[in-house]
Amino acid sequence: MSFNVSLISFFVLIIAYFILVEIFTVLFRLTGLREDKARFQAVSCMTNSGFTTRESELILNSAARRNLARVMMLFGYLFAVSGVSLLVNLFIRSSGDQINWMTILYSLVFLVVILVITRSKWIIRKFDELVERLAKNKTKGAFCNNVRILEMFHDKLIAEVFVTCIPPEIRDKTLLEMNFRHTYKLNVLLIKRGNIIMDHVISSDEIKQGDRVLIYGSKNNIMELFKDSI
Structure with missing residues (x-):
């Protein structure tokens, strides 16, 4: 050469x-x-x-x-x-x-x-x-909303969701507006938004793109909401 x-x-x-x-x-x-x-x-x-x-x-x-x-x-x-x-x-x-x-x-x-x-x-x-x-x-969505299981309790678990794709049904809505706990049978334990940790999640909070959300509930409910959101 x-x-x-x-x-x-x-x-x-x-x-x-x-x-x-x-x-x-x-x-x-x-x-x-x-x-x-x-x-x-x-x-x-x-x-x-x-x-x-x-x-x-x-x-x-x-x-x-x-x-x-x-x-x-x-x-x-x-x-x-x-x-x-x-x-x-x-x-x-x-x-x-x-x-x-x-x-x-x-x-x-x-x-x-x-x-x-x-x-x-x-x-x-x-x-x-x-x-x-x-x-x-x-x-086909493999990179959308990476879900990491932290703890399992029989049929329920605590998971950390890296929200990169906002599900249409929760976009621009507060937890209260979508009656999140009863509609999806999931509890939001914590939201980390950048350097801000929201460890006292209230009904007026929203889940936004880029959030890291700690959620408690069944695996099926978590995956159904966050992994099918493209």
């Missing part, structure tokens, strides 16, 4: 790396993780580093996240091997091949343009929306 081809391949590899990190950030977010934690997990998996015991629990407690992490680690390994191989080839070829400086210049300009584009919040938002829409269509 010539120096110029190796250089172009290396830049393409860098661009592909950033694109994959963004894609998997969206996929992790669809499993219920916040944006910052989703991005941290994506970068950690791609670099095979950065995990702490507490952070790794976010992956281990979800089958969907474990599958995503497994795929990302494989990509990370391939990127590492390819990157090292290309760098070694660049070093070897730099002393033997005739270097085309115009190719280097064009490659650098192209890389700068890509980096500028990736800094655009509008472009990133549109790209994320596209990935999210495609992911939901392909997985």
Whole structure:
């Protein structure tokens, strides 16, 4: 492989790396993780580093996240091997091949343009929306409202629901308006909204997208309400 081809391949590899990190950030977010934690997990998996015991629990407690992490680690390994191989080839070829400086210049300009584009919040938002829409269509709701069972009591359980898709029947309604406890036979124990913990849930509260909700009730009732909501 010539120096110029190796250089172009290396830049393409860098661009592909950033694109994959963004894609998997969206996929992790669809499993219920916040944006910052989703991005941290994506970068950690791609670099095979950065995990702490507490952070790794976010992956281990979800089958969907474990599958995503497994795929990302494989990509990370391939990127590492390819990157090292290309760098070694660049070093070897730099002393033997005739270097085309115009190719280097064009490659650098192209890389700068890509980096500028990736800094655009509008472009990133549109790209994320596209990935999210495609992911939901392909997985048929697999990433919608990740439900994690915390405790089981005979036929009832306590579950944590990462609300990424609001069921139409509860959207923009308070618990009182939909008579939540009697209609769905579920009790909302706690709502975590960002950094706010609502541990005294009242009838005027609503369940919103992005909430982490602690719910008590039967598994069938929980799954029927939150997993069939796309």
